[in-house]
Amino acid sequence: MSIVFEKDKKQNFNFVLLIILTGILTYWSYAPVLKNKFTNWDDPNYVTESPFINLIEKGDYKPYFTENHMGNYHPFTLISLSLDYQSDKYNPLPYHRTNLILHILNSCLVFLLIYRLIGNSYTAFFTALLFGVHPIHAESVAWIAERKDVLFTFFFLISLWFYAGFAKEKNYVFYGLALVFFIFSLLSKGMAVSLAPTLVLVDYYYGRNIKSTKVVLEKIPFFLLALFFGMVAVYAQSLGPDTEGIPDYNLFKRLVFAGYGASQYILKLLWPFDLVAFYPYPKAEIPYYYYFAFLAVIGLFTWLVIFFRTNKIILFSVIFFLLNIGLVLQILPVGKALMADRYAYLPSIGFFLLLVFAVERIMSFKKGYLLTGGYFSFIFSLLEFIIINMYKCGKIAFHCGTTQ
Numbered sequence: 001m002s003i004v005f006e007k008d009k010k011q012n013f014n015f016v017l018l019i020i021l022t023g024i025l026t027y028w029s030y031a032p033v034l035k036n037k038f039t040n041w042d043d044p045n046y047v048t049e050s051p052f053i054n055l056i057e058k059g060d061y062k063p064y065f066t067e068n069h070m071g072n073y074h075p076f077t078l079i080s081l082s083l084d085y086q087s088d089k090y091n092p093l094p095y096h097r098t099n100l101i102l103h104i105l106n107s108c109l110v111f112l113l114i115y116r117l118i119g120n121s122y123t124a125f126f127t128a129l130l131f132g133v134h135p136i137h138a139e140s141v142a143w144i145a146e147r148k149d150v151l152f153t154f155f156f157l158i159s160l161w162f163y164a165g166f167a168k169e170k171n172y173v174f175y176g177l178a179l180v181f182f183i184f185s186l187l188s189k190g191m192a193v194s195l196a197p198t199l200v201l202v203d204y205y206y207g208r209n210i211k212s213t214k215v216v217l218e219k220i221p222f223f224l225l226a227l228f229f230g231m232v233a234v235y236a237q238s239l240g241p242d243t244e245g246i247p248d249y250n251l252f253k254r255l256v257f258a259g260y261g262a263s264q265y266i267l268k269l270l271w272p273f274d275l276v277a278f279y280p281y282p283k284a285e286i287p288y289y290y291y292f293a294f295l296a297v298i299g300l301f302t303w304l305v306i307f308f309r310t311n312k313i314i315l316f317s318v319i320f321f322l323l324n325i326g327l328v329l330q331i332l333p334v335g336k337a338l339m340a341d342r343y344a345y346l347p348s349i350g351f352f353l354l355l356v357f358a359v360e361r362i363m364s365f366k367k368g369y370l371l372t373g374g375y376f377s378f379i380f381s382l383l384e385f386i387i388i389n390m391y392k393c394g395k396i397a398f399h400c401g402t403t404q
Contacts, residue, residue: 026132107132190233259294320350
């Protein structure tokens with residue numbers, strides 16, 4: 001009995017230590033944002049010139065929930081920015097600090113989610129660590145106007161964590177909390193609609209019969225909410241300032257762009273090269289390598305799904321990535337950019353889980369984690385300091401593009 005107790009005590013200590021370490025390393029990577037100022041790319045629209053920024057001060061909450069802003073319906077995002085305004089008006093520090101805190105919390109939530117699903121604290125730790133320090137997330141964290149990314153992901157991960165607990169333990173309190181936090185996520189950014197099909201993926205992972213009447217009925221509230229908020233997001237986008245000038249391409253070309261965009265997200269997650277604020281569509285004819293990338297992506301994911309169809313961790317990772325990146329691959333055009341680093345914020349969780357799991361299987365347990373965690377975290381953290389400091393006011397100007 002004492003041996004079992006000591007083992008559990010050691011496991012709990014390692015669990016807590018790894019969560020704390022995740023938070024510390026994530027903070028270390030992103031600490032430079034606290035010295036940043038406002039950018040001239042949508043920060044005025046969301047803070048310094050926003051008509052919503054001081055409504056809490058006036059006691060007027062209605063416009064947050066009845067009006068769209070910049071082609072988005074995200075009342076919780078506007079309220080969170082307004083709360084920062086109450087802290088120190090137009091001092092950029094509180095806004096950056098909140099973004100940083102949310103990103104740190106998101107990294108810890110990734111740890112908790114992966115641990116709940118897999119039960120391996122080291123897999124959870126290195127997945128969360130890669131999420132926490134990767135430079136592709138600089139846009140979501142260092143750009144104040146992208147508060148909606150870190151905020152919706154925060155509620156998204158909490159909802160998913162509760163639903164995973166419900167699917168595993170059949171605790172309907174967890175189900176209710178998952179539904180509540182899903183609504184919070186939807187009120188932060190429309191991209192949260194992808195949670196509904198992601199829940200089906202969790203059911204599959206736990207071996208639940210996704211065709212059973214009971215399991216289907218459980219999903220109906222989530223899918224109805226996703227449908228409603230999806231329509232609201234499309235309507236809001238149609239009223240946004242960047243609806244004119246969106247390139248008009250047929251469906252086949254859109255699919256080619258989607259394949260190319262997916263390939264670029266994968267490559268930049270593997271190695272964060274040429275990260276820029278705006279990725280334009282090709283000016284003339286579509287280059288030939290776009291078609292190669294399109295075919296390569298189809299081949300890669302088809303091979304992964306077919307060859308590893310019996311491995312639930314790999315399938316979960318791949319489909320999680322696809323479900324959450326699919327909405328922003330510009331098959332349905334939103335904005336004038338072909339892709340954006342911020343769109344990879346949530347989907348990257350699936351990619352990092354796949355990467356960590358693959359290295360673990362390819363190499364021995366200790367060597368695999370040392371190489372994955374030590375090497376990638378060190379390189380990404382160094383790059384993070386460079387990229388985030390590029391976002392300092394005066395270092396890089398933002399003149400074009402759209403947010404969503």
